[in-house]
C-alpha cells in the first residue's frame with residue numbers, strides 16, 4: 001500500500017480479490033475495461049510481487065469477476081478523470097501508450113513523428129498519415145498520441161475507424177441529421193481516423209470527409225490518419241483528398257527486425273508478468289516475422305496453455321502448442337527457392353538475381369522474383385532486398401510495378417498466375 005497513493009489504491013487495488021494456490025495467483029477484476037487499465041498500470045509490478053511471494057515459477061492469472069463488489073466504479077471514474085475520457089468521442093485504448101511501444105528498425109520514423117505530433121498537435125505535421133502492413137503498430141501509435149494528449153490538457157479528441165465514420169454518415173443521411181454529424185467533428189481539437197482506406201471508393205463519405213478535413217485544417221486542428229497503403233496507392237480516392245493527405249507527413253511502418261521482435265516479446269512478457277525463456281523467445285521471434293499481432297497472439301496462447309496445464313514454457317512445449325503456426329512458417333517458400341525457380345522459368349542464371357545487370361532479359365525476371373518474394377514469403381522488404389543485393393526501395397518499386405502491370409494487362413496477369421502457382425508447388 002506504501003507504493004500506491006491512497007486514491008489509486010482505492011481505485012485499483014481495493015476492488016481486487018486474489019486467490020493463491022501455491023503455484024499461481026488468480027486475481028479477480030470487476031470488468032474487462034478495469035482489467036486493461038490494471039494490466040497497463042500495474043501488471044508488471046503485480047508479476048514481480050507475485051514472484052517474490054510465491055516463487056519464481058508463479059503465474060498470474062486474471063479473471064473477470066461475474067459478481068463484482070459494488071465499490072468497483074471508482075477505478076472507472078478515476079480513469080475518466082486522469083485520462084479524461086470524457087474529452088473523447090470514440091474509444092482510446094489505455095493499453096496503447098508510448099511507454100510500452102518498442103522502438104526499433106521499421107517503426108522508428110513513425111514513432112518519432114507520432115511523438116512530435118503528441119508534443120505539438122496541429123503545428124508541425126498536419127495531417128499525420130501512417131501506413132503499413134497488418135499488425136505493425138499503427139493503431140497502437142495513434143492511441144499513444146491520444147493517451148499522451150489526454151494526460152496533458154483538455155484536448156477534445158474524436159477517434160473513429162474509417163468504417164465507423166462511413167456507417168455513421170450513412171445513418172445520419174438516413175435520419176436527416178447530417179448537420180449534427182458534421183458539427184460533432186468540427187468541434188474537436190484532434191481527429192483520428194484509423195484505416196482511412198475504408199472510405200476509398202465511397203464518394204459521399206469522401207466528400208463529407210473532405211469538408212471536415214478542410215474545416216479542421218484551416219483552424220490548425222490536428223488530423224491523424226492510418227491506412228494499409230500510401231496515399232499514392234489508394235485507388236478510388238478523390239484526387240483532392242490524396243493531395244491533402246500528402247500535405248503533412250506521410251510515414252510508413254515496416255515489419256520489425258529480429259532484434260526488435262525479441263524486444264517486443266520481452267516487453268509483452270513483462271507486461272503479462274511472465275518470464276520467457278530465451279530460446280523460446282528466439283524461436284517465436286525468428287519464425288513469426290512480419291506481424292506483431294501474431295507474435296503477441298503466440299505468446300498469449302503459450303501462456304494460457306502453460307497456465308491451464310501447469311507446464312513450464314520450454315522449447316518442446318512451445319513447438320507443441322504452436323505447431324500449426326510454426327509448421328506453416330517452416331513450410332513457407334524461401335527467397336532462394338523463388339530466385340531459383342524464376343531464374344529457371346526465364347532461362348537465366350540464378351546468379352543474375354543478385355547481379356547489377358540491368359538488361360531487360362535479366363531485370364524483368366528479377367523484378368518478378370522480388371514481387372513473388374513479397375507475396376509468398378513473410379520476409380520484410382529490407383530482408384528481401386538483402387537477398388537481391390538491393391535496398392528496400394528497389395523491392396518496393398518492383399512490387400508496385402508488377403502489381404500495376406497485373407492490373408492493366410490481362411495476359412500478363414494470367415502468366416503471373418501461372419508463375420505463382422509454379423512457385424507454390
Ligand SMILES: Nc1ncnc2c1ncn2[C@@H]1O[C@H](COP(=O)(O)OP(=O)(O)OP(=O)(O)O)[C@@H](O)[C@H]1O
Pocket residue numbers: 096100101102103107132133134135136137138139140141228264292293296
Ligand atoms: N513496436 C511495438 N511495440 C509494442 N507493441 C507493438 C509494437 N508494434 C505492434 N505492437 C502490438 O501489436 C498489436 C497489433 O498492433 P496494431 O493494432 O497497432 O497494428 P496495426 O498496424 O494497426 O494493424 P491493422 O492494420 O491490422 O489495424 C498490438 O497489440 C500492439 O500493441
